[in-house]
Amino acid sequence: MKLTPPRWADRLLEWFCAPHLLEEVQGDLHERFQKNARVFGEESARWDYIVSVLGFIKPFALKRSKELSSSPLLYIQIMISNYFKIAFRNLLKHKGYSLINIAGLAIGLACCMTIGLFIRDELSYDRFHANGKSIYRVVEQQNQVGTFYDIAVTPGPLAPALKADYPEIQAATRIRQRGLRFLQHDSTTIEIEKTAITDNEFFKVFDFKLERGNAKTILLQPREVIITESTAEKLFGSNWRQSDKLLGEPLIMNNEDTLTLAGVVQDIPVNSHIQFDALVSAKTYEGIARSYRWGNNDYYTYLQLRPEADAMALEKKIVNYIKGKEPKSTTTLLLQPLYDIYLHSNFAFNTDSGSKTSKIIYIHIFSIVGIIILLIALFNFINLATARAMQRGREVGVRKAIGALRKQLIFQFLSESVLMSFIAVFFAVFLLIAFLPLMNNLAAKAIVIPFTNPYFHLTVLALTLLISLLAGIYPAFYLSGFQPVKVLKGVFKAGSGQTFRRSLVVSQFVFSIILIIGTIVIYKQLTYIQNKNLGFDKSQVLVVRMKNNLYQNSANMKADLLKQTSITNVALSSTNLVDVTNSTHAIKWEGQLEKDEFLMTLGNVDPDFLPTSGIKLIAGRNFNATVTTDTSSAYIINASAAKRMGWTPEQAIGKTFSLWETKGKIIGVVQDFHFHPLNTLIEPFVFRYWPKELYSRMLVKTNPGQTHEAIASIEKLYKQYEKQTAPQYEFLDQALDNQYRAEHRTGTIVLYFSILAIFVSCLGLFGLATFSAEQRTKEIGIRKVLGASVMSITTLLSKDFIRLVLIANSMAFPIAFYVMNSWLKDFSYRIDIEWWVFVMAGLLAIVIALITVSYQSIKAALMNPVKTLKSE
């Protein structure tokens, strides 16, 4: 009987082996099988056969599409290097176009990378905590006379109580942010910007690393303090690390509390929403009933849940927890994930001011702007590539006639865009290095390019490939689709693809015009805010912070300051009028209906406050230092408060009003003034004159032109009354402007990007204009011979482009109106978007387009017809 090799192995071989090799291969294998069977027996031969068949699963023997079946590797290599060679030659041959393309792409990519780095930085906040995913902040929702307010702070006893009651909580800590403090060690006294009060669990929840001290026992005792490395350096000198008896050293805080140094913590990363220079143990304050009870919200509470715990379920369980402790309370609790705090916090009464936060909206704005600029650059590339189709058309025709396949041509054109993109990326990185400091300055960040991070290189590579694909895919398909017979014969419609190109130009200008309008509106709104009459005179007012011994001596310092000729007025106050959040609904008034309550914002001032701030009285009188009842039972309210209580300003005078059970009379009504940023409406406000409560600020009104003298005398007198601290003061108008810093930043950044967007669009337009002028040289020559003027030819060439910009205008206006209107909705006091903004943006776009196009048009129109017509 004749032996046969295994049937299935044979079938497998027939299936995968290239047909032109099958006969010899199968023949050889069969021959070997027969020999093996004779020598070693059938079993062994069958086995050997299977192994041999599998051995043929090698590139050379595999079946593949027909056209590549002969020697693929060598020829593909040569082909690809040829593609790049041709691409490079094309690049050098048309230097102008290449420059426009590469410059546009480089700017677009640089913008994208800048914005990408910015967003990466914003998203990196709080991500360095290893268990960040299971960390939550407990926040409150308070019901204040019918309105719900989100509050970021919670009672001090909450964290330990929650941990004791719910086993799914692994660790719970609280942080109370305190302001400026003074730390003294031996003879060195330093000011520290941010102090926080916390407990031992802080180091269990968060990953802040202790350089010195034992994380297990730290902050368990009262009067313990931890400082950061940079604070240690300031306090103990730069070689504090060498000192071996650092821990246990006594530090005196604010001249009164002696604390023990219990540890040194590594400096807090910039991208942490919790920032501090020193931590004091919460035990120190637990005895003080006023700040440590269920009715007081002073602490941020953070929980770390066990990995398996369900946060949603826990949130449901704790929602009414406060009610269990304070039966009268209507406050409910919520959990806020740690990762949401930096970008998604929006809390009332400035209760989140202890955290460093930003807004997600800026990320949205910047990513949209970045994508727009990149799109504009991509459209340039597509436009110029297809516009020059006729020149390339002949090449395509010849290539196809010789036998190039469409697939190969697509690949060729894609390799051109890959080359272009890589050159652009190269320049983009240089632009990025050059302009990142500017961006850092604008955005108040310290971003560095992560050259050492492999993900950065991968992302840039991926971005480059994506860009080359997006830019190259349409031209590649368009160009490779030409029919060789037609292009080589010269039958070639010059206008083919024109509608597509035009729509790309239109969309470029739509984007640019929207950005122009956006910039104008943002700037107008910001100027409006800055120049709006706030109801008080913010110019020439210095706000001095009272510190340490100054609280007691404020009246003396005030008297001394008033003697200076450079100073016209001085007032003591509890507020600087910038953003007053101190408010209460513990008020009663004459004629109050039952259950009628509202929130009243409060200020404690002296009689000089109204003249110094320029707030106008519209009824009644100011506080008077000589009237003794004024310091205990007199109130001045604003017009909104009078209206809310149902009186006209005149009617309000003499009415009974009580604040926190302190009964008194209303002696005056002032005009409404803004004490919140302009995105909120003016609310009821009451001034009291209670000098026994210490004033925290001094408002100094200076004579115009004598600010320097005034500052000098403030500093001199400050030193006289308060030796330990440095004077801290600010100009009221600057402090007010600082409230809109984020808006200003956005405005400036959007302005810069708009300019870039317009520039890139114009690059493309310039390229198209050059191209169309080149195309029509013959036509222009004939027209000139027949007597056309330079003017008429210029108009002829520019007309088309201007029409496109006009269409873009009409499309951009409604979109811009809608977008900017929704941005403005955030402001209670805002500008109307006036018609001239649109006209101005439209005109600007037309003028810029005209300037871009007319250079080429005039050049073409001035050409000597003899030159253009003689060559044929």
Add this chain to the structure above:
Amino acid sequence: MKRTYLGEFEEIVLLTVAIMGDKAYGVSITEEIEEQTGRSVSVSAVHAALHRLEEKNMVSSYMGDATAERGGRRKRLFSVTALGNRTLDEIRLLRNRLWDNIPLRIFSTLQ
């Protein structure tokens, strides 16, 4: 143009083709190499090497006769081309030159 590079196995296969004269085809070459070198060689490796050699124009081939044990399939017979011969010569000359340049002392220790 620089000389095409030959791998060690390719060189062996090319030499074997030269040895075999007009009887060089997949199985015969495989057996010859196994016999000469004593190492086990797979048919597919030989085929792949022949394929590469043909791509480099070192060997040429034509389809020969069919036999019964091949199931009526033809053999592909290989022969060394002029370029292949020259390449083998060059390799040999190079090797000889290198051998000649080894100082005598080392040469004797090598033996």
